[in-house]
Amino acid sequence: MEGSLSSVFNRALLVLLLHVLMTCIVHQGYTYGVEGKIASHTVPVSSLLPSPNCSTSTTKYSNRKSILKVVHRHGPCSPLVRDHNPLNVTEILLRDQSRVKWIRSQSSNSSYGLKASVAASLPAKPDITDGEYVVTIGLGTPKKDLTLLFDTGSSITWTQCKPCMGSCYNQSDPIFNPSQSSSYANISCSSTFCALAGSGCFGSTCKYSITYGDNSSSVGFFATEKLTISPTEVIDNFKFGCDENISGNFGTAAGLIGLSDKNISFVEQTAAKYGKYFSYCMPSSASSTGHLTFGKDGRALSSVRFTPLSKIQQHSEFYGITILGISVNGVPLSIPSTVSSSAGAIIDSGTTITQLPPTVYSALRTAFRKAMVNYTTAPAVSTFDTCYDFSKESTVTVPSIKFSFAGGVDIDLDRSGILYMVTASQFCLAFAANSADSDVVVYGNAQQRTFEVAYDVAGRKLGFAPNGCS
Ligand SMILES: *[C@@H]1O[C@H](CO)[C@@H](O)[C@H](O)[C@H]1NC(C)=O
Ligand SMILES: *[C@@H]1O[C@H](CO)[C@@H](O)[C@H](O)[C@H]1NC(C)=O
Ligand SMILES: *[C@@H]1O[C@H](CO)[C@@H](O)[C@H](O)[C@H]1NC(C)=O
Ligand SMILES: *[C@@H]1O[C@H](CO)[C@@H](O)[C@H](O)[C@H]1NC(C)=O
Ligand SMILES: *[C@@H]1O[C@H](CO)[C@@H](O)[C@H](O)[C@H]1NC(C)=O
Ligand SMILES: *[C@@H]1O[C@H](CO)[C@@H](O)[C@H](O)[C@H]1NC(C)=O
Numbered sequence: 001m002e003g004s005l006s007s008v009f010n011r012a013l014l015v016l017l018l019h020v021l022m023t024c025i026v027h028q029g030y031t032y033g034v035e036g037k038i039a040s041h042t043v044p045v046s047s048l049l050p051s052p053n054c055s056t057s058t059t060k061y062s063n064r065k066s067i068l069k070v071v072h073r074h075g076p077c078s079p080l081v082r083d084h085n086p087l088n089v090t091e092i093l094l095r096d097q098s099r100v101k102w103i104r105s106q107s108s109n110s111s112y113g114l115k116a117s118v119a120a121s122l123p124a125k126p127d128i129t130d131g132e133y134v135v136t137i138g139l140g141t142p143k144k145d146l147t148l149l150f151d152t153g154s155s156i157t158w159t160q161c162k163p164c165m166g167s168c169y170n171q172s173d174p175i176f177n178p179s180q181s182s183s184y185a186n187i188s189c190s191s192t193f194c195a196l197a198g199s200g201c202f203g204s205t206c207k208y209s210i211t212y213g214d215n216s217s218s219v220g221f222f223a224t225e226k227l228t229i230s231p232t233e234v235i236d237n238f239k240f241g242c243d244e245n246i247s248g249n250f251g252t253a254a255g256l257i258g259l260s261d262k263n264i265s266f267v268e269q270t271a272a273k274y275g276k277y278f279s280y281c282m283p284s285s286a287s288s289t290g291h292l293t294f295g296k297d298g299r300a301l302s303s304v305r306f307t308p309l310s311k312i313q314q315h316s317e318f319y320g321i322t323i324l325g326i327s328v329n330g331v332p333l334s335i336p337s338t339v340s341s342s343a344g345a346i347i348d349s350g351t352t353i354t355q356l357p358p359t360v361y362s363a364l365r366t367a368f369r370k371a372m373v374n375y376t377t378a379p380a381v382s383t384f385d386t387c388y389d390f391s392k393e394s395t396v397t398v399p400s401i402k403f404s405f406a407g408g409v410d411i412d413l414d415r416s417g418i419l420y421m422v423t424a425s426q427f428c429l430a431f432a433a434n435s436a437d438s439d440v441v442v443y444g445n446a447q448q449r450t451f452e453v454a455y456d457v458a459g460r461k462l463g464f465a466p467n468g469c470s
């Protein structure tokens, strides 16, 4: 009797302990409460400075068949040698502004009219509107390597083509010459696919035309080609734009891969092969490499946490997400309802800095400044208004910033998504405010760095897993 009583007691104790433990796990991120208990990032200041050399470390993914190396186009890992000079931060923030205006116009149901007026109000001639990360793919037979930007906000994949009837810019790779490829074919103007490319014909040949937010444009033949991702991963009859007349600044990249959700995008064209699933990791700095992977191939999916993907509006080609909250050092910001504005939120590969509603940005900045109160401040630059000079420090303790997405997904940002280096003595809080609380929230690539970001487009969900690049 005594034995069974004590075993009941023990079991009760165990249940109680388990309950306490589960409560702690379930409420992780919300009830850390006690400031300082959460892992803020203490790092040597020297580690915040970028290395002049490229270091590659993606051996973890050598089992993936359809994987491309992702590099920052302005860094030492980039094959675009003439783009190595980094943009200055003013230029990056200007580019973000024009990108976000473009997104806003695209998300609207009257995109064409808006597009023109948005473009007309741009502050300055911006740099390219479509991102800073590039991958190298092969096109044609024999295969020619082309280094392309990748963009989750674009649908048509294009590259510059000879003979460049209009104008071409100087790209790093030789310009693709369709007449020297045995697998190239024009798409006929009467093809049903031609309607998707959307702008008419050159004689009997389908014409495509894209206009970006800063009035840069790409016009040419809509065609099919063999696309080579790796020796074993080849896509026949891939529909792409063979550009004959470009305007705008795309650096020295050869063009762009469109990873949006529209039916002529890479994702839709390869749906049978890759199940509308892709993932990428953007590296923590321009001195290391990440990846872009198609399909679920070779991934230990257990560490990926998924939040629902939504469409902001019927015609939007962007990936919509729901951001529920932000915590600084484990303390949730006191902001009304969700972070997502009435216009919703999207995740974008081509915007650098996350654009928050002004009231949310302001609450984040207040909490961040409080945690950084003991550091020397540095001058503001452009829209970065919370900057620090660490040149007298040997280490720096950066508060943790956690984003909570719908579906119970909490992610603790990498340090590279919290502080943005402007100069060696000027590190700034890496967020920006939209002009109004009603503007669409854009979750940018700085805050995605080092995560494996998985787009399960067929399953309508978006996943995050930490340590995606290493
Ligand atoms: C970068 O590479 C050069 C040449 O290999 C080497 O001399 C230098 O020490 C490296 N710098 C760093 C910071 O690793
Ligand atoms: C950064 O770029 C802006 C805009 O192009 C320019 O006005 C400014 O002088 C540049 N700053 C530096 C430090 O190069
Ligand atoms: C466009 O959007 C507005 C507001 O979101 C809505 O009231 C209107 O009905 C929409 N128009 C069309 C044609 O979808
Ligand atoms: C973009 O094109 C429109 C219409 O052609 C023009 O009114 C506007 O000034 C242009 N904007 C820029 C930034 O070039
Ligand atoms: C190329 O596009 C520009 C506008 O971006 C236009 O003025 C020019 O006529 C075009 N050239 C050809 C050959 O179509
Ligand atoms: C493009 O490259 C050619 C040859 O390398 C050079 O002559 C030309 O000036 C370059 N154009 C620009 C705009 O850089």
Ligand SMILES: *[C@@H]1O[C@H](CO)[C@@H](O)[C@H](O)[C@H]1NC(C)=O
Binding pocket: 178, 184, 185, 186, 202, 203, 204, 205, 221
């Ligand atoms: C594709 O169409 C263009 C315009 O009609 C033509 O000049 C070109 O020769 C065609 N290419 C092929 C391979 O049919």
Ligand SMILES: *[C@@H]1O[C@H](CO)[C@@H](O)[C@H](O)[C@H]1NC(C)=O
Binding pocket: 192, 193, 196, 263
């Ligand atoms: C493209 O998408 C539209 C609208 O979603 C659909 O009506 C059409 O059938 C699709 N076309 C193809 C070729 O998949």
Ligand SMILES: *[C@@H]1O[C@H](CO)[C@@H](O)[C@H](O)[C@H]1NC(C)=O
Binding pocket: 370, 371, 372, 373, 374
């Ligand atoms: C700032 O320094 C003071 C004095 O050393 C210390 O008491 C305080 O906790 C520090 N504040 C933060 C946010 O680290």
